Amino acid sequence: MAQRGPKPLALLDRFRRGLRAGAPSACWLWGRRTDGRGKGHVRIADDAGGRIYVHRLAYELAHGAIPAGLDVLHHCDVPRCCNPAHLFLGTQADNMADKVRKGRQARGEDGIGSSRLTLAQIREIHTLGKTLLQREIAARFGVRRPTISRILNGTRWPHVAAGGAPCP
16 A cells, blocks of 8 residues: 655654754754653654654764663753753763752652642641631632542541541
8 A cells, every 4th residue: 555645754854853953052942742741752663653752862863872771861951952962861860869959859748749738738728628618718728629629538638637637
């Protein structure tokens, strides 16, 4: 059966078409498909339908193969950046240390990094839940009503008892 449409572009051509290069010191941004974290990627023409992150491709084109067990990290912290001058190799531990050093590590009370609420606020929500509507509590704390519902029914912050005290 004959192939329809134009012939697929080679990987390097697709990379070049998606790259928005600028000054040597600037971020060179990927202008096409990204994943949920904002990292650009291109499909690899193989039977598995795989993909490669474009910052890794940029690093390999500029510096050669990436040794096994190493990641390509960004000095600039811009996930779409493909400027080889902004990229460096490191382990996953290096990546985590870099994140902490740059202040990008999620912080929250009791190790809940994404939490907007404190333990004291959770206790107050349990108390207010006896007299106020969930939507009123949500408005007071700047969260959505389902968040309040989950706190009160123990799905969120389950380590805090309904009485407002931490569970043993």
